[in-house]
Amino acid sequence: MLGRRGFDAEVSPTDGHPIVLAHADGANRKRDLLFYNHYDVQPPEPLELWESPPFDLTQRDGAVFARGSKDDKGEFVARLASLDALAKAGGGYPCRLTWLAEGEEEVGSPHLPEWVEKHRHDLAVDGAIWEEGGIDAQGHPLITLGVRGLLYVELRVQTISRDAHSGQANLLPNAVWRLVWALASLKGVDERINISGFYDAVRHPSPVERDLLAKLPSQEENIKKEYGIDRLLLDRRGIDVVAATFDPTCNIAGIGGGYQGPGSKTVIPSRATCKVDFRLVPEQDPYDIETKLRRHLDKEGFEDVEIDVLGAERPGLTKPDADLVHWMAETGEAVYGKQAMITPLSGGTTPTFLFTEHGVPVVAPGVGWGNFNRAHSPNEFMRLQDFENAIRHLARLTVRFAEG
Amino acid sequence: MLGRRGFDAEVSPTDGHPIVLAHADGANRKRDLLFYNHYDVQPPEPLELWESPPFDLTQRDGAVFARGSKDDKGEFVARLASLDALAKAGGGYPCRLTWLAEGEEEVGSPHLPEWVEKHRHDLAVDGAIWEEGGIDAQGHPLITLGVRGLLYVELRVQTISRDAHSGQANLLPNAVWRLVWALASLKGVDERINISGFYDAVRHPSPVERDLLAKLPSQEENIKKEYGIDRLLLDRRGIDVVAATFDPTCNIAGIGGGYQGPGSKTVIPSRATCKVDFRLVPEQDPYDIETKLRRHLDKEGFEDVEIDVLGAERPGLTKPDADLVHWMAETGEAVYGKQAMITPLSGGTTPTFLFTEHGVPVVAPGVGWGNFNRAHSPNEFMRLQDFENAIRHLARLTVRFAEG
Numbered sequence: 001m002l003g004r005r006g007f008d009a010e011v012s013p014t015d016g017h018p019i020v021l022a023h024a025d026g027a028n029r030k031r032d033l034l035f036y037n038h039y040d041v042q043p044p045e046p047l048e049l050w051e052s053p054p055f056d057l058t059q060r061d062g063a064v065f066a067r068g069s070k071d072d073k074g075e076f077v078a079r080l081a082s083l084d085a086l087a088k089a090g091g092g093y094p095c096r097l098t099w100l101a102e103g104e105e106e107v108g109s110p111h112l113p114e115w116v117e118k119h120r121h122d123l124a125v126d127g128a129i130w131e132e133g134g135i136d137a138q139g140h141p142l143i144t145l146g147v148r149g150l151l152y153v154e155l156r157v158q159t160i161s162r163d164a165h166s167g168q169a170n171l172l173p174n175a176v177w178r179l180v181w182a183l184a185s186l187k188g189v190d191e192r193i194n195i196s197g198f199y200d201a202v203r204h205p206s207p208v209e210r211d212l213l214a215k216l217p218s219q220e221e222n223i224k225k226e227y228g229i230d231r232l233l234l235d236r237r238g239i240d241v242v243a244a245t246f247d248p249t250c251n252i253a254g255i256g257g258g259y260q261g262p263g264s265k266t267v268i269p270s271r272a273t274c275k276v277d278f279r280l281v282p283e284q285d286p287y288d289i290e291t292k293l294r295r296h297l298d299k300e301g302f303e304d305v306e307i308d309v310l311g312a313e314r315p316g317l318t319k320p321d322a323d324l325v326h327w328m329a330e331t332g333e334a335v336y337g338k339q340a341m342i343t344p345l346s347g348g349t350t351p352t353f354l355f356t357e358h359g360v361p362v363v364a365p366g367v368g369w370g371n372f373n374r375a376h377s378p379n380e381f382m383r384l385q386d387f388e389n390a391i392r393h394l395a396r397l398t399v400r401f402a403e404g
Numbered sequence: 405m406l407g408r409r410g411f412d413a414e415v416s417p418t419d420g421h422p423i424v425l426a427h428a429d430g431a432n433r434k435r436d437l438l439f440y441n442h443y444d445v446q447p448p449e450p451l452e453l454w455e456s457p458p459f460d461l462t463q464r465d466g467a468v469f470a471r472g473s474k475d476d477k478g479e480f481v482a483r484l485a486s487l488d489a490l491a492k493a494g495g496g497y498p499c500r501l502t503w504l505a506e507g508e509e510e511v512g513s514p515h516l517p518e519w520v521e522k523h524r525h526d527l528a529v530d531g532a533i534w535e536e537g538g539i540d541a542q543g544h545p546l547i548t549l550g551v552r553g554l555l556y557v558e559l560r561v562q563t564i565s566r567d568a569h570s571g572q573a574n575l576l577p578n579a580v581w582r583l584v585w586a587l588a589s590l591k592g593v594d595e596r597i598n599i600s601g602f603y604d605a606v607r608h609p610s611p612v613e614r615d616l617l618a619k620l621p622s623q624e625e626n627i628k629k630e631y632g633i634d635r636l637l638l639d640r641r642g643i644d645v646v647a648a649t650f651d652p653t654c655n656i657a658g659i660g661g662g663y664q665g666p667g668s669k670t671v672i673p674s675r676a677t678c679k680v681d682f683r684l685v686p687e688q689d690p691y692d693i694e695t696k697l698r699r700h701l702d703k704e705g706f707e708d709v710e711i712d713v714l715g716a717e718r719p720g721l722t723k724p725d726a727d728l729v730h731w732m733a734e735t736g737e738a739v740y741g742k743q744a745m746i747t748p749l750s751g752g753t754t755p756t757f758l759f760t761e762h763g764v765p766v767v768a769p770g771v772g773w774g775n776f777n778r779a780h781s782p783n784e785f786m787r788l789q790d791f792e793n794a795i796r797h798l799a800r801l802t803v804r805f806a807e808g
Contacts, residue, residue: 043669049566107668148571152668161632162453165780166681167552167751169655170595170648171627171636176656176678177591184588187581189705191574223575228565232575244574251573252580253671254662259679264511264556264714265447266681266753267657267780274580275663277570277670301593310668347571349670376569376671 002099005083009099012119014111017103021122026093028402034098034128034355036362037076038105041068042376049378062384069382070373072105072131078367078387079129082394094402098125105131108152108311109351116354127324127401128355129394132348133364135386137222137372140341141332141393143325144364145318146356148245149280150349151289152253152311155179157304158271163258166266175272176257182302183274186293187250191234195296198248201283205246208320209344216242216341226372245345249279275310279349286312316352320344322361324401331396332365335389365393406503409487413503416523418515421507425526430497432806438502438532438759440766441480442509445472446780453782466788473786474777476509476535482771482791483533486798498806502529509535512556512715513755520758531728531805532759533798536752537768539790541626541776544745545736545797547729548768549722550760552649553684554753555693556657556715559583561708562675567662570670579676580661586706587678590654590697595638597654599700605687609650612724613748620646620745630776649749653683679714683753690716720756724748726765728805735800736769739793769797 002009002022009022017040044054044067052058054067068074086093100123102112116123133144159173187193205213218241220232236244257272259265278289290309297305318325320342329340352362367382367390374380406413406426413426421444448458448471456462458471472478490497504527506516520527537548563577591597609617622645624636640648661676663669682693694713701709722729724746733744756766771786771794778784 042671043663043665045663045665046567106670150670152670154668159633161630162778163450163781164631165752166653166655166657167649167683167753168627169653169681169683170651170751171640171645172631173633173637174656176659177587180584180587180656180659181593183581183584189585223572226565227568227576229563229577233577236575241575245571247574249570249573251570251670251672252578252584252662253570253669254664254673255580255584255676256660256664258656258658259447259449260658260660260677261447261449264558264679264681265657265780266510266554266556266655267446268655269658272659273664275668277573277668279571279573347574348569349571374566376669377567 001080005080005087007099012115014115016111019112019115020099020101021119022099024093024097026095026097026402028095028404031095031402031404032098032125033095033398033401034100034123034125035079036128036130037079037101038072038103038131039101040103040106041071041073042106046378051379063381064384065379065381067380069380070368071375071380074382074387075131075367076101078390079394081391082398085391085395086398094399098123105350108150108313110311112351113354125360128360128362130350130352130362130364132346132350134368134373135336136217136219136341138217138338139336140338141336141365142341142343143328143332144343144346145320145325146282146345147316147348147350147352148345149284149286149315150311150313151278151280151286151309152275153290153293154273154275154308154310155182156273156306156308159304160268160270163270164268166268169268172268174268176269178302178304179257179272179274182297182300182305183252185300185302193248193250195292197292198289201285201288202248203282205243205344212320212342212344213239213243216343218242222372245347246281248281248284251277253277279347280315281345282315282317285314313349313351314353316356316362318356318361318363324361324363327400328363328365328397331400332393334396335393365390365397405484409484409491411503416519418519420515423516423519424503424505425523426503428497428501430499430501430806432499432808435499435806435808436502436529437499437802437805438504438527438529439483440532440534441483441505442476442507442535443505444507444510445475445477446510450782455783467785468788469783469785471784473784474772475779475784478786478791479535479771480505482794483798485795486802489795489799490802498803502527509754512554512717514715516755517758529764532764532766534754534756534766534768536750536754538772538777539740540621540623540745542621542742543740544742545740545769546745546747547732547736548747548750549724549729550686550749551720551752551754551756552749553688553690553719554715554717555682555684555690555713556679557694557697558677558679558712558714559586560677560710560712563708564672564674567674568672570672573672576672578672580673582706582708583661583676583678586701586704586709587656589704589706597652599696601696602693605689605692606652607686609647609748616724616746616748617643617646620747622646626776649751650685652685652688655681657681683751684719685749686719686721689718717753717755718757720760720766722760722765722767728765728767731804732767732769732801735804736797738800739797769794769801
C-alpha cells in the first residue's frame with residue numbers, strides 16, 4: 001500500500017515480526033514527519049462475546065466492527081486516505097514523510113528499541129505522529145503528549161510434580177494458594193502497591209500538567225455508563241479521574257490454575273500462572289521495577305514464584321509547548337469545531353520514548369471515539385463519521401507541519 | 405453385570421444420574437452386607453499428561469492404566485470377581501447381598517441423601533463395604549473407619565460489564581484482584597482458616613483414635629517422593645502426617661479469569677471464578693460452614709463475591725470396636741500376610757454418613773496401592789497383584805461376615 005503511494009518501503013527483519021520502514025519525498029525537503037503505526041492486534045478472545053466475526057469487517061449502525069478497526073488498522077488506513085487526498089489536491093506530498101510500522105506493539109514492542117538504535121540515521125525526523133488518542137465523548141479532539149511505561153510479567157509457581165487428590169490438602173502445597181498469597185502481597189484493596197521502592201522514581205504532575213488536566217472533562221460518567229458501574233475505583237471523581245494516569249498501576253490481566261471446567265473436581269493444583277502488567281509513570285524504569293518485584297517476592301517468602309518478563313517499556317513525554325502540539329490543536333479545532341483537549345499523560349503504553357528521549361516531539365491525534373471504541377475488547381468498532389474527521393485532521397496537520 | 409450374577413438389579417432415576425440398587429439372596433438370610441460403589445469418574449484433564457488414552461485400559465509394567473482403574477471401576481470389578489469365586493466355590497453366596505452404585509460420587513453425591521431416605525427399607529443392612537482405601541507402601545492392608553465431610557463451592561465475581569484496556573486500571577475494578585483478595589482473606593500462609601467460627605465444631609482425635617494413629621506408618625517419605633518435594637506442608641512429620649486428616653482444609657481446586665493464552669494481553673478482567681473445597685472433620689456441618697463463609701465474605705467487604713454450592717456432605721465415622729472392623733482386619737492380614745493398619749479418618753470424602761448415622765458400620769477395604777494409584781490424576785493405575793489380593797480379601801471377608 002505504501003509502495004503504490006510513492007514510498008520507498010522496506011520490510012526489515014527482526015528476531016520477532018518484521019518492521020516496515022518507508023520514505024517519501026515532498027515539496028518541503030527540509031521537514032520530515034514520521035508516522036508510527038503497528039500491524040499487530042490484540043487476541044480476539046473471548047470469541048463468544050463478538051456479535052460479528054472479529055476478522056470479518058462488518059458495517060452496522062454507522063460504524064465498522066472488527067478487531068483492529070480502531071487499534072491500529074483503522075488509524076493506519078485513515079492516514080493512507082489523508083495522503084491520497086493530499087496527493088490528489090496538491091500533486092504530491094507537502095513535506096518528506098517517514099513511515100514506521102511494527103508488528104509487536106501489543107506485546108510491548110520487544111524488538112523495536114534495538115532496531116530503532118540501529119536505524120537512527122533513517123529516523124532523524126522533525127516530529128512524529130503516533131497511534132492512539134481520539135475524540136472524547138463530547139466531540140473534542142484529544143491530543144496526547146505522553147504515555148506510560150510498562151512492565152508486563154508472567155508469574156509462575158509449581159509446588160508438586162503433578163496435581164493431587166485434595167484429600168491430601170493438609171500435606172501438599174497448593175500452587176494456586178501460593179500465587180494468590182504472592183499476589184495479595186503486591187497490592188491490597190486500598191490499591192497501594194506494596195513493593196518496596198516502587199514509588200521512589202514517581203514524578204507527580206507539574207503545574208503546567210495540572211493546568212492541562214484541570215481543563216479536561218472528567219469522563220467519570222461516560223466510563224461508569226460504559227462499564228455498568230456506580231462508582232469508579234477508589235471512588236475517583238472529577239480531576240482525580242483524568243489525573244489518575246499519573247499513578248502507576250499493578251493490574252492482573254489473567255490468572256489460571258487447576259480445574260476450570262464445569263462442575264467440581266477435587267484436586268490440589270500443582271501449577272498456577274498469572275499475567276501482571278504494571279503501567280509506569282515518569283520517571284519509573286521497567287527494569288528497576290522488575291528488580292524490586294523480585295526482591296519483594298523473595299523478602300515475602302515467595303522465592304518459588306518465577307518471573308518471566310514479557311514486555312518492558314519506559315514512559316515517553318512530549319513538552320506541552322512544542323510547535324507540533326500547537327499545530328495539532330489548531331488543525332483539530334478547525335475540523336471538529338470544538339476546543340482540543342490536551343492530555344499530558346495517557347493511560348496506555350506505546351514506545352514513544354524512543355523518539356522523545358532524542359528530542360523529537362511525538363503527538364497522537366488518534367482516530368475514533370477515544371477510549372470508547374472497545375480497543376482490546378470484543379466488538380471493537382470505528383464510527384464512519386469519526387473515520388472521515390480523522391482523515392481531514394491528518395491532512396490539515398501534515399500541511400501545517402510542512403509550513404514549519 | 406449384576407443381573408448375570410443372580411442379583412435383582414434396578415436402575416432408579418434421580419434428578420441427576422440414576423442409582424443402581426440390587427439384591428441377591430445367600431445361605432444366611434439373616435445377614436445382609438451392602439457394597440457401595442460409584443460408576444462416575446473424575447474428569448481426565450489435563451489430557452496431555454496421560455501416557456496412554458484415559459478411557460482405553462492399557463496394560464504395562466504389571467499394571468493397568470485408565471481413568472477409573474482404581475477409583476472406582478477397578479474396585480467394582482474386583483468385587484464382582486470375588487463374588488464369582490464365592491459362587492463357584494460354594495454354589496451360591498454366603499449371605500444376603502445389597503449393592504448400591506451411584507453416578508455422582510465425584511461431584512459430592514448431591515442426590516444420594518434424598519434417595520437413601522426414600523429407600524431406607526431396602527437398605528436395612530448389617531454392615532457396609534465402602535469404596536476407597538487400599539494397602540500402604542509397605543504392603544499393610546489399610547482399613548478406613550471414617551471419612552471427612554465436604555463443602556465444595558464455586559466463587560464468582562463480576563466487576564464491570566466487559567473486559568477493559570488495562571490503561572484504565574486506576575479507574576475500573578478488576579475481578580481477578582477482587583477474587584484474589586477474597587481468597588487471601590480465607591487463609592494465610594500459616595494455613596489457618598480465618599472464617600469466624602470455622603473451627604467451633606471440630607472434635608479432636610479421641611484417645612482410641614490417637615492410639616490407632618500412632619500405629620500407622622507416617623507415609624511422609626512416600627508422599628514426598630511421589631510429589632517430588634523436600635518437605636510436607638507446614639513441615640508436618642511423623643504422627644502429624646497421619647493425624648492431619650483431623651484438621652479441616654480450605655483448598656483452591658481451580659481458578660480462572662482474564663487472558664490465559666500465550667504471550668501478553670493487557671486487559672482488566674471483568675469476571676473471575678474459582679473452585680474451593682473444604683474438607684470437614686467431625687462434627688462440622690457443610691451448611692453451617694457455608695453460612696459462616698458468606699458471613700465472612702460480607703464482613704471483609706466482599707459482598708460482590710457470589711457463592712454457588714456444588715457439593716455438601718457430612719463426615720461419617722465408624723467405631724473402632726465394631727465387629728466388621730475386626731473381621732476386615734483379620735481377613736486382610738490372612739491375605740496380605742501383614743498387620744492391618746486402621747485409619748480412624750481418611751482424607752477423602754464419600755457419603756458413609758448416610759449409614760453410620762443410622763448405626764450401620766461402614767468400612768473400606770479398598771483395592772490397590774493406597775494413595776499412590778494416582779486417583780483423580782493423569783495415569784491413574786491399578787497393579788495386577790493388588791487387584792488379585794483385593795479379590796481374595798473381599799471373598800474371605802464376605803464369608804466371615806456371613807458367619808456373624
